[in-house]
Amino acid sequence: xxxxxxxxxxxxxxxxxxxxxxxxxxxxxxxxxxxxxxxxxxxxxxxxxxxxxxxxxxxxxxxxxxxxxxxxxxxxxxxxxxxxxxxxxxxxxxxxxxxxxxxxxxxxxxxxxxxxxxxxxxxxxxxxxxxxxxxxxxxxxxxxxxxxxxxxxxxxxxxxxxxxxxxxxxxxxxxxxxxxxxxxxxxxxxxxxxxxxxxxxxxxxxxxxxxxxxxxxxxxxxxxxxxxxxxxxxxxxxxxxxxxxxxxxxxxxxxxxxxxxxxxxxxxxxxxxxxxxxxxxxxxxx
Numbered sequence: 001x002x003x004x005x006x007x008x009x010x011x012x013x014x015x016x017x018x019x020x021x022x023x024x025x026x027x028x029x030x031x032x033x034x035x036x037x038x039x040x041x042x043x044x045x046x047x048x049x050x051x052x053x054x055x056x057x058x059x060x061x062x063x064x065x066x067x068x069x070x071x072x073x074x075x076x077x078x079x080x081x082x083x084x085x086x087x088x089x090x091x092x093x094x095x096x097x098x099x100x101x102x103x104x105x106x107x108x109x110x111x112x113x114x115x116x117x118x119x120x121x122x123x124x125x126x127x128x129x130x131x132x133x134x135x136x137x138x139x140x141x142x143x144x145x146x147x148x149x150x151x152x153x154x155x156x157x158x159x160x161x162x163x164x165x166x167x168x169x170x171x172x173x174x175x176x177x178x179x180x181x182x183x184x185x186x187x188x189x190x191x192x193x194x195x196x197x198x199x200x201x202x203x204x205x206x207x208x209x210x211x212x213x214x215x216x217x218x219x220x221x222x223x224x225x226x227x228x229x230x231x232x233x234x235x236x237x238x239x240x241x242x243x244x245x246x247x248x249x250x251x252x253x254x255x256x257x258x259x260x261x262x263x264x265x266x267x268x269x270x271x272x273x274x275x276x277x278x279x280x281x282x283x284x285x286x
Contacts, residue, residue, distance in 0.1 A: 008274040013267040014210060014231035015258045016179075017046040018055040019251040021237030022094035026063035031249060032236055034059040036075060040082045045252040050259040050269030053086035053279075054079065055114065055149075055233065057093070065094040067101050072108035084272040086281060088112035088149060091137060095125040099133050106137075106144045111281055113141060114179075115148040117157035117164070121186025127153075131160070138164055142172050147279050150178045153187035158201045165205050173280020178202065178209040179233055180225075183217030190217020192224035199228055208278055214238050222258065226265040234258045 019033050019042045026034050033042040036058075043054050058075050060066040072089060079087045089110040091102045106113060115137055120127045141148045148171050152158050161178065170176065180198050183190030188198065190213040202209060210231035213221025218239040222232055234254040242248050242257070259269050270278070 008270065008278050009268075010229070011267050012270040012274050013226075013258075013262040013265075014053065014208070014270045014275055014278060015051045015255055015262070016053040016055055016088070016210060016231070016233040016235075017043075017051040017251050017255055018057075018212070018233055018235035018237035019043070019046070020057045020059065021235075022057050022065035022090075022092075024236070024240065026059070029236070029240060029247075031247070033251070034063045036071075036078055039075065040078050042251050043079055043083045043085055045250065046255045047083045047085050047272070049252050049255040051085065051255045052270045052272045052275035053088055053112070054083075055088045055090060055235070055237070056110075057090045057237065065097075067093045067097055067105060069104055069107055072105060076108050076110050086111045086272065086275050086279065088114060090114050092116055092127065092151075095122055095127045099128070099130075103133075103137060103140060106140055106146050109144070110146060111276075112147045112149055112279065113137075114151050115141065116151040116153065117160045118153070120153040120157075120184065123185045134160070134164065135168070138168055138171070142168070145172045147171060147173045147175070147177070147281055150176070151181050152178055152198065153181050153184060155188065155198060155201060158198055162203045165203055170205065171280070175207045175278065175280035176203070176205045177279055178206055180209065180211040180221075180230075181214070182211060182221050183214035190214060190221045192220060192227075195221060195224045195228065199230070212238055222261055226261060226267065231270075232258045232262070
């Protein structure tokens with residue numbers, strides 16, 4: 001199944017940057033953007049390099065993961081003022097955040113939110129997404145007019161997306177965008193074979209999809225996604241080396257590499273306007 005959205009130029013490539021995440025510590029990786037100032041500067045650099053959407057985790061004054069609503073709201077506002085990027089907040093937070101706190105992320109009024117379609121073993125931890133929580137978060141996104149990105153860590157979660165859409169209908173904006181998160185210990189492997197299987201199993205309502213390869217699977221997943229007509233998510237949330245033994249200097253580096261890979265596949269970076277059209281966000285600004 002190839003990319004099925006006819007909304008924008010099929011050769012346009014949506015590049016999402018995930019600059020921070022919740023797992024890497026600032027002490028271990030000082031390049032990680034954890035303050036609001038660093039995050040905004042990173043967003044501006046990545047937009048200039050070719051990114052059209054930013055997937056946001058935030059940190060507190062001690063550089064630890066947080067879902068503090070005031071900080072989330074300030075972050076959304078700052079990113080909107082400084083960039084034209086689609087602002088997507090993570091509703092996953094860290095694996096330790098309670099479900100009720102994760103639901104409140106939508107109170108910060110982002111353009112988009114991540115919505116993971118099931119519970120996943122996440123290394124030695126468990127990323128909990130029980131079915132009732134998934135349903136509640138999805139219905140809340142419809143009510144709040146926030147466009148979800150469905151995060152799929154394994155084929156069982158692809159099947160769960162069928163179930164969710166059949167039960168509750170389309171998301172706000174009418175488009176269904178997914179991200180295949182591959183290479184997480186406990187999820188599907190970051191291989192071309194796994195990507196092909198996952199894409200073949202996507203619901204017919206899906207209008208666009210991207211793929212994320214964690215760690216060493218970053219390049220194999222990116223190349224497989226491009227070969228199947230998919231989009232890319234890159235960033236220091238997902239990988240900390242630009243090549244074997246060489247640490248990433250900035251998220252901009254990873255976006256620039258994604259742009260270069262896209263050029264090899266004759267795919268140009270999607271504009272932020274096209275990204276909003278692709279995701280159904282145009283309705284929110286009319």
